[in-house]
Amino acid sequence: MKFRYATYLCEPSAANPDGVIVRPKVLLNIVGPLGDLFDLALVDTGADHTTLPISIAEELGIPLITEHTTQSSGFSGEEIETVPGEVELAIVAPDSEVRWRTHVYFARFPDESKEGCILGHVGGLQFFSAHFDGERQELTLAPNSKLPTA
Amino acid sequence: MVTEQAIEIVPPVPQQFAGKWIAWDWKRTRIIASGGTRQDVRRMALTTGEARPILDRVPDPKCNFLGGCRSSL
Numbered sequence: 001m002k003f004r005y006a007t008y009l010c011e012p013s014a015a016n017p018d019g020v021i022v023r024p025k026v027l028l029n030i031v032g033p034l035g036d037l038f039d040l041a042l043v044d045t046g047a048d049h050t051t052l053p054i055s056i057a058e059e060l061g062i063p064l065i066t067e068h069t070t071q072s073s074g075f076s077g078e079e080i081e082t083v084p085g086e087v088e089l090a091i092v093a094p095d096s097e098v099r100w101r102t103h104v105y106f107a108r109f110p111d112e113s114k115e116g117c118i119l120g121h122v123g124g125l126q127f128f129s130a131h132f133d134g135e136r137q138e139l140t141l142a143p144n145s146k147l148p149t150a
Numbered sequence: 151m152v153t154e155q156a157i158e159i160v161p162p163v164p165q166q167f168a169g170k171w172i173a174w175d176w177k178r179t180r181i182i183a184s185g186g187t188r189q190d191v192r193r194m195a196l197t198t199g200e201a202r203p204i205l206d207r208v209p210d211p212k213c214n215f216l217g218g219c220r221s222s223l
Contacts, residue, residue, distance in 0.1 A: 002155040007162040008209050020162070021209045037192070040206040055189055095156035112187045113171070116207050138157065 001093035003027075005137040006040060024132060024139040028117060029097070031088035032060025038092070039117045043130065043139060047120025048072075049082075050089075054106040055115065057085050064106060072105060081108040089124070091141065098143050100127060169210035173203040 005022040012019035028041040030052065037056065051072065057064055064083045071079040082105035090099035102123040109115045119125060127147040131140040160178045173183040173195035183194035188205055195203035 002157045004157055004159060006160065006206070008168070009162050009165045010168055010209070011165065023209070025206070027204060038202055038204045039188075040204060053188065059189070093156065094158045112189070113169075114207075115188050140155070 001026075001091060001096055001098065001141050003093065003139045003141070005139065007137075022137055026119060026139070026141070027092040028119065029090040029092050029099075030056055030060065030117075031090070032057070032062040034059070034061035036060065041117035041119045043119045043125070043141075045121070045125060045130070047118045048122060049120045050102070050104040050123035050125075051082060051107050051118045051120060052087075052104055053115035053117070054083065054108045055112070056117075057083075057087075057106040060087075062087055062106070065103075070105075072107065080110065082106065083108070091119075098128075098141075098147065100148050102127075102148060163206075163208050167208045169208060171205065171207050173200070173205055175200050176202045176204065178204060 003026050006025040008021040010019055010021055024043040025040040026043055028039050030037055030039065062085045064085045066083055069081060069083045072082040073079045084103050085106050086103050088099065088101050090097045104123040127143060128141045129144055158178065163172065167184050170184045171188050171191040172181050173191050175182050182198045182200055182203065183191045185191045185194060192203060192205055
């Protein structure tokens with residue numbers, strides 16, 4: 001499956017003279033007992049876990065394993081609460097999709113406007129071989145032998 | 151034989167949406183809703199008749215993203 005990086009226009013600056021932000025994102029179908037939805041998820045090889053907003057778990061009725069609640073942090077070290085839950089995920093490309101069932105973390109963001117979906121190693125990238133082409137701004141994902149069934 | 155994989159060409163997100171949540175239509179040709187939170191934008195998108203809106207948070211160029219989550223386990 002091949003994906004063009006998502007492209008966002010912004011004001012050119014000294015650090016970003018092109019005025020463009022590009023991010024490798026994939027279309028993620030998230031399925032729970034109450035339905036499903038589609039979000040663009042950042043493909044982040046530096047993220048330990050696949051992490052989704054807790055509001056998605058609430059909307060889709062996904063049971064959370066609260067006794068395994070933990071903290072997660074980004075580069076700055078600021079911690080947020082994350083709770084694991086089991087979910088069905090699919091990466092959707094124009095000509096195909098890959099679907100699997102896994103445990104991911106659901107993050108309780110202090111500011112709802114800052115929520116986001118990250119396809120990290122556990123629950124996501126561990127099941128794929130990935131090639132990032134910075135020149136063409138394309139990401140290629142191929143499922144590997146570790147991919148569980150949905 | 152090398153088979154060319156299909157790739158979706160999606161238009162760039164205009165600057166006016168910086169820092170906001172947006173909803174694309176299913177074909178990702180049009181932005182059909184935008185706002186401050188994911189849930190609000192999803193609700194707005196569904197009222198347009200789009201059954202499968204695609205949600206995305208647009209980067210805020212005034213706040214660079216420096217990486218994803220690290221579990222404390």
